[in-house]
Amino acid sequence: MKFFVDTADTKEIRELAATGLLDGVTTNPSLIAKSGRKILDVIAEICDVVPGPVSAEVAATDYDQIMREAAVLRRIAKNVTIKVPLTPDGLRACKALSSDGAMVNVTLCFSAAQALLAAKAGATFISPFVGRLDDIGQDGMELIADIVQIYSNYDALKTEVLVASVRNPIHVITAAKLGAHVATLPPAVLRGLYSHPLTDKGLAAFLADWAKTGQTIA
Numbered sequence: 001m002k003f004f005v006d007t008a009d010t011k012e013i014r015e016l017a018a019t020g021l022l023d024g025v026t027t028n029p030s031l032i033a034k035s036g037r038k039i040l041d042v043i044a045e046i047c048d049v050v051p052g053p054v055s056a057e058v059a060a061t062d063y064d065q066i067m068r069e070a071a072v073l074r075r076i077a078k079n080v081t082i083k084v085p086l087t088p089d090g091l092r093a094c095k096a097l098s099s100d101g102a103m104v105n106v107t108l109c110f111s112a113a114q115a116l117l118a119a120k121a122g123a124t125f126i127s128p129f130v131g132r133l134d135d136i137g138q139d140g141m142e143l144i145a146d147i148v149q150i151y152s153n154y155d156a157l158k159t160e161v162l163v164a165s166v167r168n169p170i171h172v173i174t175a176a177k178l179g180a181h182v183a184t185l186p187p188a189v190l191r192g193l194y195s196h197p198l199t200d201k202g203l204a205a206f207l208a209d210w211a212k213t214g215q216t217i218a
Contacts, residue, residue, distance in 0.1 A: 001181065001182065002023035002052075002182040003022060003182075003184075004025055004053070004055075004185070005184065005185060005190055006025075006026045006028075006164070006166075006184040006186050007031060007186065007187055008027045008037075008042050009187070010049070012187045013050065016190060017050055022050060023052045023053075024052035024081075024182070025046050026055040026083070026105070026184040027043070027054070027056060027057065028057045028107070029059055044076050044077065047076060047079050047080060053105075053124070054077070054080055055081045055082075056081070056082065057084075058073070058084055062089055063093055066084060067093055070082045070084075070097055074102055079103075081103040082103070082104050083104075083105040083107050084105070084107070085106075085107060086114050091106070091118065091121040092121075094118065094122060095121045098122030098123065098124065104124050105123070105124060105125040105127055106121070106125070106126050107164070109126050109128045109143075112143065112147055115128065115147040119151060119157040120157075122159075123159045125160050125162040125182065126147065126159050126162060127184070128161065130143065130164070130167075130171055131167040132165045134167070141175070141178065144163055144180055145178050148178050148180060152179070160181035160182055161181050162184055163183045163184070166183055166185050167189070169192050172185065172193065
């Protein structure tokens, strides 16, 4: 499974990229607004740090304006992925952009039917929002299972399942068990994957025993 981080905080991205475990980045208008910076500057900086896909979302909803905004975003860097909404105009733009060689992330997916349409439109990634489904009493992971199963039935569908709205490490592990290709995680959740109390306890014991030897390795 590939790990993307879901943030527009370039400091966080640099720190996580330094681990060598980061495969890409997703952003959205809300995250860009939170950064307080201009979108073109933020995306350019992220693309310099992370060689993998960097999702930059259009703010338009009609086809012509989506295409105009996508043209601007595509000029930033080769690893920019155009993020479009799962609407008729968004899918039309997805088809046009993917046919022209652009990576496209179709976002705000909440049903398997929507995911099938996005794949037929040539999406590079489909972004089902599991946490938001959980919030309204549905099981977000059931959607992931459905999409993975449908995509696996057809060799011609190359769209990767990018699990979004991830709230905790359990979402990540369940998605991986189901065969999702990517999870995009808030920085805190990505860091939370490292943590286990027995790891901390074991390390503390090892270090205490080592200190008693009085030795050094280097």
